[in-house]
Amino acid sequence: MSLLTVENLRIELALRSGPAPVIDDLSLTLEAGKTLSFVGESGCGKSMTALAIMGLLPDVGRVAHGTIRFDGEELTTLPDTRLREIRGNDISMIFQEPMTSLNPVYTVGEQIAEVLRRHKGMSQRDAWTRAIDLLDSVRIPNAKSRVSAYPHEMSGGQRQRVMIAMALSCAPKLIIADEPTTALDVTVQAQIFELLRDLARDTGTALILITHDMGAVAEMADDVVVMYAGRAAEVGPVDAILKDPRHPYTQGLISCVPHLKADPTAARHDLTEIPGIVPPLSSFGTDSCLFASRCAHAHDRCLSARPKAFACPAGQFAACWLEADG
Amino acid sequence: MSLLEIKNLSVRFRVKRAWGKSSYLHAVDDVSLSVPRGQTLALVGESGSGKTTAALAAARLVPAAGGSVMLGDTDLLKLEGEALRQARARVQVIFQDPYSSLNPRLRAGAIVREPMDALGTPDKPDRDARVAELFAQVGLRPEQRALFPHQFSGGQRQRIGIARALATSPDLIVCDEAVSALDVAVQAQILNLLRRLQTDLGLTYLFISHDLGVVQHMSDRVAVMYMGRIVEEADRIALFSNPQHPYTQALLAAVPSVERAKRSGVKMTGEAPDPLNPPPGCMFASRCPKVQPSCKASPPPLDAQAPDHRVACFFPGE
Numbered sequence: 001m002s003l004l005t006v007e008n009l010r011i012e013l014a015l016r017s018g019p020a021p022v023i024d025d026l027s028l029t030l031e032a033g034k035t036l037s038f039v040g041e042s043g044c045g046k047s048m049t050a051l052a053i054m055g056l057l058p059d060v061g062r063v064a065h066g067t068i069r070f071d072g073e074e075l076t077t078l079p080d081t082r083l084r085e086i087r088g089n090d091i092s093m094i095f096q097e098p099m100t101s102l103n104p105v106y107t108v109g110e111q112i113a114e115v116l117r118r119h120k121g122m123s124q125r126d127a128w129t130r131a132i133d134l135l136d137s138v139r140i141p142n143a144k145s146r147v148s149a150y151p152h153e154m155s156g157g158q159r160q161r162v163m164i165a166m167a168l169s170c171a172p173k174l175i176i177a178d179e180p181t182t183a184l185d186v187t188v189q190a191q192i193f194e195l196l197r198d199l200a201r202d203t204g205t206a207l208i209l210i211t212h213d214m215g216a217v218a219e220m221a222d223d224v225v226v227m228y229a230g231r232a233a234e235v236g237p238v239d240a241i242l243k244d245p246r247h248p249y250t251q252g253l254i255s256c257v258p259h260l261k262a263d264p265t266a267a268r269h270d271l272t273e274i275p276g277i278v279p280p281l282s283s284f285g286t287d288s289c290l291f292a293s294r295c296a297h298a299h300d301r302c303l304s305a306r307p308k309a310f311a312c313p314a315g316q317f318a319a320c321w322l323e324a325d326g
Numbered sequence: 327m328s329l330l331e332i333k334n335l336s337v338r339f340r341v342k343r344a345w346g347k348s349s350y351l352h353a354v355d356d357v358s359l360s361v362p363r364g365q366t367l368a369l370v371g372e373s374g375s376g377k378t379t380a381a382l383a384a385a386r387l388v389p390a391a392g393g394s395v396m397l398g399d400t401d402l403l404k405l406e407g408e409a410l411r412q413a414r415a416r417v418q419v420i421f422q423d424p425y426s427s428l429n430p431r432l433r434a435g436a437i438v439r440e441p442m443d444a445l446g447t448p449d450k451p452d453r454d455a456r457v458a459e460l461f462a463q464v465g466l467r468p469e470q471r472a473l474f475p476h477q478f479s480g481g482q483r484q485r486i487g488i489a490r491a492l493a494t495s496p497d498l499i500v501c502d503e504a505v506s507a508l509d510v511a512v513q514a515q516i517l518n519l520l521r522r523l524q525t526d527l528g529l530t531y532l533f534i535s536h537d538l539g540v541v542q543h544m545s546d547r548v549a550v551m552y553m554g555r556i557v558e559e560a561d562r563i564a565l566f567s568n569p570q571h572p573y574t575q576a577l578l579a580a581v582p583s584v585e586r587a588k589r590s591g592v593k594m595t596g597e598a599p600d601p602l603n604p605p606p607g608c609m610f611a612s613r614c615p616k617v618q619p620s621c622k623a624s625p626p627p628l629d630a631q632a633p634d635h636r637v638a639c640f641f642p643g644e
Contacts, residue, residue: 041509141597155597156373185372185536187594190580212510215539215582242584256514258543260581264566268543270521271514277479 001072003173003206004030004053009066011045011052013281020281022048022061024230030223032173035200035207037221037238039214039253043278045230046210050176053208054093055083071173088119092167096179098159102151108135108162109147115169134165138195157188161195168199176208181216193220214254218242226250229278229290235309236316246318248295249274289321297322328360329530330384330498335393337376337383341602351601353379355554357393358628361498361547366524366531368545368562370538370577374601376554377534381500384532385417386410397498415445415494422503424483428475434486435461435471441493460489463526464519481512488519492527500532505540517544538581542566550574553601553609556628560635570631570642573610608639616641 011023023045030036038046051057053068055075068075071090075083095101103111112134113127122130128147135143138161151159160180167175177196181189197220200207209220217224217238224241226234226249234247245251252274276294284290292302301321310323337354354376361367369377382388384395386402395402397416405413418441421427428437435457442453458468464485475483484504491499501520505513517540523529535541541548542562549559550573558571569575576594596613599605605612607622614621621640628638 041511186538186580187372187576189582190593193582213582214584218584219582253510254584257510258514258517258539259584260539260542260566260578264542264563270518271543273515273518274511275515277481277512 002029003032003071004028005067005069006049006053007067007069009049009052009068010064011048011057011061012064013058014060014062015281017282019064021064021285022230022281023052024284026066026225026227026230026232028225028232028235030174030206030208032206033200033204034222035209035220037209037211037217037224038227039211039217039224040227040233041212041278043229043281044227046227047178048230049227050093050178050208050210053176054087054091055080056087085119088115088172089170090172091174091176092170092172094160094163094167094175094177094180096182098156098163098183099151101163102159104151107148107150108154112147112162112166112169115166119170130169131165134169135162137168137199138162138165139191140165155188156184157191160184160188160192164192164195164199168203168205171203172205174206174208176210178210179212180209182211189216196220214242214257215259226253230284231290231306232309232317232319233291234316234318234320236312236314240312240314240316244312244314246312246314246316246323247291247320248297248322249291250318252294289319327363329363329398330359330361330532331394331396332357332359332380332384333394333396334358335380335383335395336391337379337388338391349602352554352604353601354383354390357551357554357556359549359556359559361530361532363497363530364524364528365546366533366544368533368535368541368548369551370535370541370548371551372536372577374553374598375551377551378502380551381502381532381534382419385419385498385500386414387419412445415441415447416497417500418491418494418496418498419500419502420484420487420491420504423507424480424487425475425507427487428483430475432474433471434466434473434475434478437475437486438471438489438493441490445494447494456493457489460492463492463523464489479512480508481515484508484512484516485519488516488523492523496529498530498532500534502534503536504533506535506537513540520544538578550577553598553604555609555625555638556636557610557638558636559628564632564635568635570635570637571610571639572614572616576613576615 006028009023009026010021012019013022040046063076109131112131116122116127116130132143132147135147140146140161181192221238224238225232228249234250255272274294279290287306289302289307292298307319307321309317309319312318335357338350338352340348341351342348357380371377383390390403438457438460466485505516533544545562548562548565549556552573558574594613599612607624608626611617611621626638626640628636631637631642
């Protein structure tokens, strides 16, 4: 049985103009020990999905439809007390900004120990010793003395390691990493990715990686969900999607980034542009392809009906009418 | 003949220490670069490597501690008063954050017009026409001149920033992480626009970026900076196909690739040294996988390894 199964999830935000679906009919599964990646531009609902799984939706948001089953439990109907037990113990999250997600007035050791005392009921002393072990396991040099450092005394990469140590502290079954390396240098990003990969392999933790970088996806993920305007544009194994992307949005996402080329003498053509921007939230609920206004292949059908997910030969599913015709 | 010739540029910041003492942080240390007219020189490096400070010092936006910055025949560092003000028309900057770099209380047209009003070029009656021309060049509609910055998307705001930088017809444009804050789809639009403007107007770019894919796409020459110094400088093709400095090699190896080729090569370990208390030898020694005892004794000079390929390493190459 899968660790996490999301089915037909619909999340509505209450806007002044009425409810708007930020997530519309999203389904996915994640097995233990695997890495799933959400990709897309900002405003496509990647983080909102993560918050829904964590039960941390903002006050204006609610799960309108669908199920989120995690490890045999239905998360959408659980009472807050049980959710609070699951958060931290079974699911934990790493945020994008290591600068702002740590408390500046406590040492990093105190912050890690707090998690352990709260969730594991450890004594002050045991929690502190465990905090040192955890800092050591995320490869912070000289953990014994660094445990009493304040966040401002650490570099961005080290702070992100502290966040990872906190996320790991209760040995969760699932870690959600929301753009964990966006604020970091590439060299540090490579180290953090290596660390996450090793930890996932050693502990069998499943990972959801939210990113906008296809390179990071290629490096880290087993499966990928390409999200556009709250809907899954393309879902499937990473290899299939990178080798033969079927949805025009996925194709655009891959080719619009100037990737480092193996042959630097190759001609530098203009980058493929995806014209325009993500449509406004108020139009998310319409029964049409939301990508149509930016798509070079759009035709009448795209504007009159929402495409369903069609199976593609390489093994992924693409929500595009082009696939319907074979 | 180079348009911009930076020689031995240094920038240092005074840092207050305990007990009333102060020491100096050498943000840019003995940097020499040249950029031919119509070309793009990229400055790359991790955050804190001094790439932005070096470029801003060359534009006289940060005071330099020494060196010279020749733009054509004038040394920008020697200019004062009115002469400096006039010279500013020749060097303009496109900033990273299109949200904080535009005045929220001015309309887009006024933002683009402001440099012309401040510097007095072109003549007053021609300025409105120039604003209209600039809006067309960067792909904005004429009626958008009347809107305020908050009514634009991130990519459109960056277009306003580009139009503003072009307003005084500068010789040199400093692009300081001009696309880092943008979504990938919008980033492609802006990169294409910058390249098209360069071809159409013969612009010269000093292009600061930490994204090596973007640099490979945009540059003619590349200078790699580490802790305030240039560690390698070469033609784009030479640098990407045959990187000589271990830092450059590690930087290239760290970029995730969609080609899914297993990453090989140099891995960095360790921590960068304290910039306030730099080691006597090579700055990279503490993180270098190929470090030898001699690296820690004296800093390696930036020598030409091949014609047009300078490397600051005692053991360059493999």
